[in-house]
Amino acid sequence: MVTKFPLRDILRNKEANGHIFKWAIELGTYSIEFRSRPTIKSQALTDFIAEWTEIQEPITATCPEHWVMYFDGALNINGASAGILFITPTKDKLRYVLWIHFLASNNATEYEACLHGLRIAVELGVKRLMVYGDYALVINQLKKDWSYSSEKMDAYCAKIRKLEGKFYGIEYYHMVRDQNQLADQLSKIHSSRAAVSPGVFVQDLLAPSIIEEKEVEEVPLAEQLVLVVPSSVTDWREQFIKYLTNAKVPIDKTKTEHVIR
Known part of the structure; x- marks a missing residue:
């Protein structure tokens, strides 16, 4: 570029003069008026810098996202079992199967599944959790929409309430059974005598939670x-x-x- 040379060298350089003459012809078609540079106000300089500076994303504080937990219980002639499915913020899936080795009702089986699911979430360090289940009684009792039907259900709820204090946020949602198929399949692995797939964690429950942990x-x-x-x-x-x-x-x-x- 000619601006890198001293002015005297530009004027004495025939090649440079030719370029300047051509520029003058090209720019002559435009109405260009030369004025002395006025004083630049501080706000104008700030606006100029802001306009031409590369925009960067603001640095936000890291905040753990919600995990999702699906649970379901199964009770039949072969015994009781439960299935728990976690979906991480990165869409990874963690599968758990609970084999229940004691007499349990439908209500107790569902509560055991939910209770142990929350315990697993606490061990994993989860702080925000969305819980989905297809058993209306358990979900509505945990949401405090329905009253407790028995002292046993009240005891299960009391255990779950203690675990809720370990989360920054926890929400319960009721869903139809057709939308809870993954957890339902996990809960029926034990009763169907099917082989446990690789990557599925299995845990044996030898006694009800409200008895083995009863503080007496x-x-x-x-x-x-x-x-x-x-x-x-x-x-x-x-x-x-x-x-x-x-x-x-x-x-x-x-x-x-x-x-x-």
């Missing part, structure tokens, strides 16, 4: 109540033992017929 003070064996039968009271089994061993019967005919029958 154990009473020493010596202080437990014992039923003592006074010696003056005749054991009701004695008359049957005498009849079977020695063929002895009571004096009263009615009692005799009763013992024989």
Whole structure:
């Protein structure tokens, strides 16, 4: 560029003069008026810098996104089991199967699935969780829309309420069963005797959560109540033992017929 050379060298340079003459002809078609540069106000300079500076995204504080949890319980002649599915913010899936080795109702099975799902979420460090289930009773009780139907359900809810305090945010949603197929399939793996797929975590539940974690003070064996039968009271089994061993019967005919029958 000619602007890099001293002015005297430009004027004495024939090649440079030719270029300047051509520029003058080209620019002559435009109405160009030369004025001295006025004072640039600070705001104008700020606007100029802002307009030509590369726009950068603002740095936002890192905030963990919501995880999603689906749960479902299954109860049939082969026993009870539950399935839990987590979907991470990066769309990864974590699958869990719970094998329940104790007698449980439909309500208890669903509550065990939800309760253990929240425990797993706490262990994973999840802080924001959206919980989906297709069992209306459990979801509406957790949302406090329905009252508790029994003391057992109340105990399960109390356990879940304690876990809720470990989250920054947790929400419960009811969904139809057709939309909860993945968790439903996991819950039926045990009852169908199907092979567990790789990547599925299996956990055995040997006792109900509301019993194994019940915070009660154990009473020493010596202080437990014992039923003592006074010696003056005749054991009701004695008359049957005498009849079977020695063929002895009571004096009263009615009692005799009763013992024989």
